[in-house]
Amino acid sequence: MSKQILTVNLQGLFINNNPINGDTAPLGSCKEALNTVVSRQGIISSRRGFSNYSNQIIGGDISSIFLYKNKKVIHSEDRIFRDDGNGVWSEIASNIELADISYKLRSVQAKNNLYFTSSKGIKKLESLTSPVKQAGIPKALNGNAILIDTGATWLASGTNVAYRCVIGTRDVNNNLLLGSPSQRLVISNTGFNEAYVDLTFNLPDGLTTDYNVEIYRSEASVNLDVEPSDELKLAGVHNITSTDLTNGYINFQDKTIPEMLGVSLYTNQSQESLVNANDPPPFAKDMTQYKNFTLYANTKLVGRAEFNFLGVGGDGFNPSNTITIDNVTYIGSTGNISALAQFEIVTSGTPARNIEETAYNFVNVVNSYPGNTSHYAFYTSSANDIPGNVTIETRSTGADAISITSNKGTAFQPDLTTPLLTDNDTSPNKIYISKADQPEAVPPANFVTCGSKNFPIKRIIALRESVYIFKQDGIFMLSGEDFVSFRVNLLDDSTQLIAPNSAISFNNSVFAFTDQGIISVSDSGVEVVSYDIESPLIQLLSNSNINLSFGVGYESERSYILFVPETSDLTACNIAYVFNQFTNTFTKWNVGLVKAGVLDRADNRLYFAKSDNRLLRERKDYKSSDYYDQEIESTLVSYSGNELILDDILNEMKVGDSVFQGSRNALITEIDINTKTITVDKTLDGWLVDEVIKVVKPIDVKIITNPITAGNPAKIKQFIESTFLFNNPSFRKLTLSFNTNFNETFVRTDLTSSSREGWGEIPWGQNWGGNTVSTASFRTLYPANTQRGLWSSIRIESKQAFNSFELMGISVICSDISERFK
Numbered sequence: 001m002s003k004q005i006l007t008v009n010l011q012g013l014f015i016n017n018n019p020i021n022g023d024t025a026p027l028g029s030c031k032e033a034l035n036t037v038v039s040r041q042g043i044i045s046s047r048r049g050f051s052n053y054s055n056q057i058i059g060g061d062i063s064s065i066f067l068y069k070n071k072k073v074i075h076s077e078d079r080i081f082r083d084d085g086n087g088v089w090s091e092i093a094s095n096i097e098l099a100d101i102s103y104k105l106r107s108v109q110a111k112n113n114l115y116f117t118s119s120k121g122i123k124k125l126e127s128l129t130s131p132v133k134q135a136g137i138p139k140a141l142n143g144n145a146i147l148i149d150t151g152a153t154w155l156a157s158g159t160n161v162a163y164r165c166v167i168g169t170r171d172v173n174n175n176l177l178l179g180s181p182s183q184r185l186v187i188s189n190t191g192f193n194e195a196y197v198d199l200t201f202n203l204p205d206g207l208t209t210d211y212n213v214e215i216y217r218s219e220a221s222v223n224l225d226v227e228p229s230d231e232l233k234l235a236g237v238h239n240i241t242s243t244d245l246t247n248g249y250i251n252f253q254d255k256t257i258p259e260m261l262g263v264s265l266y267t268n269q270s271q272e273s274l275v276n277a278n279d280p281p282p283f284a285k286d287m288t289q290y291k292n293f294t295l296y297a298n299t300k301l302v303g304r305a306e307f308n309f310l311g312v313g314g315d316g317f318n319p320s321n322t323i324t325i326d327n328v329t330y331i332g333s334t335g336n337i338s339a340l341a342q343f344e345i346v347t348s349g350t351p352a353r354n355i356e357e358t359a360y361n362f363v364n365v366v367n368s369y370p371g372n373t374s375h376y377a378f379y380t381s382s383a384n385d386i387p388g389n390v391t392i393e394t395r396s397t398g399a400d401a402i403s404i405t406s407n408k409g410t411a412f413q414p415d416l417t418t419p420l421l422t423d424n425d426t427s428p429n430k431i432y433i434s435k436a437d438q439p440e441a442v443p444p445a446n447f448v449t450c451g452s453k454n455f456p457i458k459r460i461i462a463l464r465e466s467v468y469i470f471k472q473d474g475i476f477m478l479s480g481e482d483f484v485s486f487r488v489n490l491l492d493d494s495t496q497l498i499a500p501n502s503a504i505s506f507n508n509s510v511f512a513f514t515d516q517g518i519i520s521v522s523d524s525g526v527e528v529v530s531y532d533i534e535s536p537l538i539q540l541l542s543n544s545n546i547n548l549s550f551g552v553g554y555e556s557e558r559s560y561i562l563f564v565p566e567t568s569d570l571t572a573c574n575i576a577y578v579f580n581q582f583t584n585t586f587t588k589w590n591v592g593l594v595k596a597g598v599l600d601r602a603d604n605r606l607y608f609a610k611s612d613n614r615l616l617r618e619r620k621d622y623k624s625s626d627y628y629d630q631e632i633e634s635t636l637v638s639y640s641g642n643e644l645i646l647d648d649i650l651n652e653m654k655v656g657d658s659v660f661q662g663s664r665n666a667l668i669t670e671i672d673i674n675t676k677t678i679t680v681d682k683t684l685d686g687w688l689v690d691e692v693i694k695v696v697k698p699i700d701v702k703i704i705t706n707p708i709t710a711g712n713p714a715k716i717k718q719f720i721e722s723t724f725l726f727n728n729p730s731f732r733k734l735t736l737s738f739n740t741n742f743n744e745t746f747v748r749t750d751l752t753s754s755s756r757e758g759w760g761e762i763p764w765g766q767n768w769g770g771n772t773v774s775t776a777s778f779r780t781l782y783p784a785n786t787q788r789g790l791w792s793s794i795r796i797e798s799k800q801a802f803n804s805f806e807l808m809g810i811s812v813i814c815s816d817i818s819e820r821f822k
Contacts, residue, residue: 008027010703050618054086058613068114140182143163184230201213434446458472476488492521545570561578629699642680659680668680
């Protein structure tokens with residue numbers, strides 16, 4: 001019989017292929033690797049534990065955790081909470097509902113602000129103490145003008161001048177924000193005297209005294225027959241007052257002489273042009289930041305509808321005729337009375353002039369009527385267009401359609417006898433793109449489409465050089481340096497994202513859980529990384545709750561962590577598959593039921609939201625105290641020998657837990673609920689009575705190797721002994737178990753150390769880089785009833801708090817048994 005010495009270097013999970021084939025399940029690969037990590041080649045270690053970050057219940061149902069200004073921010077049901085850095089949470093916003101129940105709240109940080117999705121459009125935080133605001137500046141509304149021919153006059157008789165206004169502000173972080181300009185307002189000096197212009201502009205919702213209105217003016221035309229230019233310059237700035245907000249409009253007397261006009265309006269044709277107006281961000285279900293641009297995906301705009309007055313008076317629209325918009329009725333009249341929703345029907349001029357002035361009166365009353373809370377009106381006919389065109393817009397992005405009807409429907413095009421509905425351009429395959437470094441300025445034409453409209457964008461993630469878009473009809477890639485050069489190309493049409501929240505940026509790739517398993521996406525294409533654990537992942541695809549899955553990137557540990565629910569009845573994820581990109585290995589974690597997670601780069605620790613709406617924090621002090629999970633506090637009443645009496649025995653306390661206070665810790669061997677007594681495995685002096693004592697839960701570590709065949713799974717062998725090689729051992733006890741295919745029941749033996757800091761006394765070499773470290777080896781015989789077989793498996797278990805180890809390898813000695821053996 002020939003002896004064989006097999007050195008088994010642990011390599012993580014290989015559970016998809018033939019387990020007795022050395023090519024598909026290499027020597028040292030694992031059938032199970034629970035609560036372990038393989039962060040260095042050939043070394044498998046116990047994971048660190050997780051503690052309660054605080055005992056405070058945060059809101060109701062946590063859906064997202066993200067970071068802003070080095071603090072954790074949580075979306076829980078419809079509220080947002082911020083952390084003070086010490087586990088104390090404060091509510092900073094309410095009524096923040098998800099844009100879609102199948103999408104979590106998405107966020108990006110830009111210009112020192114935090115922007116995030118919601119059911120009411122994109123919201124923003126400017127600081128952790130400021131209120132949540134609607135992102136973007138409202139479009140300016142219509143204005144009115146009259147001429148005053150006394151005082152500081154400048155507009156010559158027989159000339160025209162044009163105006164637009166823009167609403168602006170500076171936010172808490174000193175970012176200048178400007179909205180889209182108002183419709184064009186032209187006033188003609190038909191009198192005999194020079195005059196100045198007295199202007200009023202209606203104000204949209206959502207403004208405060210932190211805002212201002214910038215008024216821009218053209219040069220005067222040479223005569224009344226010449227349309228004034230749309231090259232406008234700043235005539236003045238009006239800071240909004242509380243009186244203005246009460247009135248719903250501002251008043252500005254333009255006495256600025258032409259020589260004192262200021263900067264050009266940014267939408268002038270000589271500047272950015274009107275098509276690049278700063279519309280607010282659209283309603284979006286996902287968003288990302290790429291090369292100083294903010295991208296909004298799966299979008300809706302404000303609802304819009306257009307109609308045209310065909311005529312007024314006679315067979316056209318007359319006094320007492322009505323237009324009803326979203327159940328608000330506007331009445332044609334002989335004068336404008338905004339408080340009564342009455343607008344003047346003008347019949348004293350030419351037909352074209354009558355239509356224009358009537359339409360303008362209608363727009364003014366719509367925007368100033370106090371009973372209207374759902375829509376605005378804009379006069380959109382230019383000088384060269386047919387007069388009377390009006391656009392109705394909903395006040396909210398993504399709003400449901402509202403109807404427009406008239407009891408004189410034939411006076412309009414289209415006929416408003418049949419309700420005209422606003423359209424919010426629901427575009428599940430569109431991506432709107434902001435201006436560079438202006439996340440709140442999104443020109444209406446700045447969008448790209450991605451694949452079929454029938455398949456919505458599920459996720460959009462930016463890397464350094466590309467943006468990856470996940471849809472049912474494939475994975476797409478957006479690249480380029482600016483909007484002009486941005487291009488969308490199909491990268492892969494054979495892979496579908498299963499769990500949108502699993503897709504994250506990690507090490508300049510996108511990792512995600514798809515119908516192909518876990519994939520890595522980069523400029524070079526799509527790579528499946530989970531083939532070695534594909535079987536259990538594919539089985540999960542049929543779970544109705546698989547969309548609960550989420551991913552977290554742990555860059556310093558080179559790990560992508562995918563949390564999934566193992567069964568369809570779960571409302572949170574119960575296990576995680578952990579992929580180390582450097583060692584190309586998978587292990588498995590169980591940290592309880594969790595819903596969301598984040599890596600806090602400030603302390604480089606993982607945080608997970610538990611199903612009870614508390615937060616877990618990774619233990620990371622690089623001590624033995626890193627290696628346990630939950631802790632339960634009680635008070636020590638008295639002690640004698642190895643018996644400790646507590647003020648309360650909680651149901652969560654179990655035999656096998658550990659108890660500690662200060663530097664003292666021991667293993668619980670018995671619990672007497674009636675006397676509130678726990679018995680521990682050793683007698684320690686110095687316990688502090690009437691002080692807090694903690695009972696801690698061990699991390700359930702379990703490793704089972706794939707079959708060890710000695711290269712020939714068809715030949716009977718005798719497995720004689722094994723040696724376990726540890727680096728930096730720090731454990732009281734490990735349980736070793738062995739089986740073979742002839743005796744599949746694992747037979748156990750305990751490996752007990754002489755101290756908590758490690759039992760080995762034998763120096764076994766050096767650590768990587770040549771530094772001498774504490775190492776140890778342990779040799780044991782195979783139990784007699786597990787020595788014969790075609791192959792053998794080994795199980796290593798740790799179920800004690802404070803236990804940690806780095807298993808570098810297992811040496812197995814076996815010998816062939818003659819074919820005549822029976």
